[in-house]
Amino acid sequence: MNIEDRIKELNLQLPPAPPLGGVYKPVIQVGNMLYVSGQGPVRNDTSLITGKLGKDLTTREGYDAARQVGLTMLATMKAQLGDLKNVKRLVKTLGMVNGQPDFYDHPKVINGFSELMVELLGDDLGKGARSAVGMTLPGNIAVEIEAIFEMHGS
Secondary structure (H helix, E strand, O other): OOHHHHHHHOOOOOOOOOOOOOOOOOEEEEOOEEEEEEEOOEOOOOOEOEOOEOOOEOHHHHHHHHHHHHHHHHHHHHHHHOOOOOEEEEEEEEEEEOEOOOOOOHHHHHHHHHHHHHHHHHHHHOOOEEEEEEOOOHHHEOEEEEEEEEEOOO
């Protein structure tokens, strides 16, 4: 089953792909590797999930924001590629959490993204290498994630 079929099966809705926020490409494919620029948590109404973890948002709300980033990322990939049928596996995730200095649950927040990828691609292909770090993020977004995917051969 490809990822698009799995999205439908789980009744998930991709938000609109966000507009560019700077001078970059949202997606670059080199051979069978797809590099996806940092994505924020865009809701279906195009608003962003904002706030600092440990102050404005709970760990659970951060988890939900990270899951929404996953859907946003897939929307961006689909907008750039036309479809998601050639997505084979998640290779690497860099999860950035907008947290207070004393917030330490960054990995629990980024699990929202990681568990979505496992739901969509399976336990083996949906788990990749991963980092989860804290930092100040643009526009006060709660979470930003960039990722690398392997694509099926052309």
